[in-house]
Structures are given as C-alpha cells and as structure tokens.
Amino acid sequence: MRVREFEASDFEAAYRLDQTCYPPGIAYSRFALREFFRLPGVCAWVAEEEGGLVGFVIVRRIGSDRGHVITLDVRQDRRRQGIGRALLQTAERWLAQQGARRVRLETAVENQAAVTFWQRMGYETLGVLPGYYLDRLDAYRMEKRL
Numbered sequence: 001m002r003v004r005e006f007e008a009s010d011f012e013a014a015y016r017l018d019q020t021c022y023p024p025g026i027a028y029s030r031f032a033l034r035e036f037f038r039l040p041g042v043c044a045w046v047a048e049e050e051g052g053l054v055g056f057v058i059v060r061r062i063g064s065d066r067g068h069v070i071t072l073d074v075r076q077d078r079r080r081q082g083i084g085r086a087l088l089q090t091a092e093r094w095l096a097q098q099g100a101r102r103v104r105l106e107t108a109v110e111n112q113a114a115v116t117f118w119q120r121m122g123y124e125t126l127g128v129l130p131g132y133y134l135d136r137l138d139a140y141r142m143e144k145r146l
C-alpha cells in the first residue's frame with residue numbers, strides 16, 4: 001500500500017469507493033464530490049495497491065490556522081489495517097505545514113467505528129450538530145489540536 005497525492009484520474013474510483021462507505025443519501029453525489037475539489041485550500045491523497053484504490057482522504061485548509069477533514073474513506077475489506085491512520089497522518093502533516101493549528105470534522109453519531117477511530121486519532125467531541133445529515137441524523141463535531 002502506498003499513499004500519494006490525489007490525481008484527476010482517481011476521481012471515478014474515489015466516487016465509487018465513497019458510495020460503498022456511506023448509506024444512500026449520505027454518500028456524495030459525483031457533483032458534490034467534484035465541488036470539493038474546486039474549493040480553495042483543498043488537498044487529497046489516495047492509498048493505492050496493485051488492485052487499485054483502497055482509500056482516500058480530502059482535507060481543506062481554512063483561514064490561516066484551521067483545517068477541516070471533508071472525508072476519509074477506506075475500502076471495507078481493508079479496514080483495521082492502518083490505512084485510515086496513514087492517510088490521516090499524511091493530511092494532518094500537510095495541514096500543519098500550511099499553518100493549521102487545529103483540525104475539525106463532522107461524523108455521524110451512530111457511526112461507532114468512525115467515532116472510535118477519530119477518538120483514537122486524538123480528536124475530541126466539541127458538541128452535537130442536530131440533523132446534520134439529511135436533516136435527521138445527528139453528527140458530532142470533533143476537533144484536534146495539531
């Protein structure tokens with residue numbers, strides 16, 4: 001497995017992976033995913049193996065000292081093997097180089113795997129965002145100081 005910067009040709013594989021990682025309605029449409037790459041301060045990396053893409057992360061630098069994790073996806077059959085951690089560390093290192101002092105993200109409260117992962121990676125819960133997904137699923141806002 002190797003982590004490298006996202007290229008335009010990764011888009012379709014990333015979109016398809018995202019569709020398998022989240023329930024319908026929460027997974028991003030092609031349009032929404034494409035829009036993220038147009039935002040200022042966005043950078044993304046993929047984890048790839050010979051068989052193809054097994055994970056990706058998209059983050060954004062906001063203002064002078066903040067970062068935001070837009071999404072982090074690892075293929076189901078390759079989870080719990082350190083790929084999420086490797087992608088996140090790459091992204092956090094880049095954000096820190098860009099001047100970010102803290103990183104935020106949102107994650108669904110019932111996504112226990114993700115909540116545990118983020119806590120393990122040093123993220124703390126700041127609060128609950130009611131109806132953050134589809135106007136009915138709550139999310140935690142989490143933050144880590146780099």
Ligand SMILES: CC(C)(COP(=O)(O)OP(=O)(O)OC[C@H]1O[C@@H](n2cnc3c(N)ncnc32)[C@H](O)[C@@H]1OP(=O)(O)O)[C@@H](O)C(=O)NCCC(=O)NCCS
Nearest residue numbers: 021072073074079080081082083084085113114116117120
């Ligand atoms: C959350 C996600 C990205 C984690 O990726 P991963 O590659 O499986 O994570 P890692 O193997 O790097 O895990 C690092 C640590 O996090 C914790 N962790 C990760 N998944 C966990 C789970 N399902 N249950 C409990 N702890 C978990 C563990 O402490 C793990 O270390 P360990 O395996 O040595 O015990 C992955 O489950 C995923 O893609 N989920 C679907 C998409 C999603 O929910 N993304 C995050 C929301 S934005």
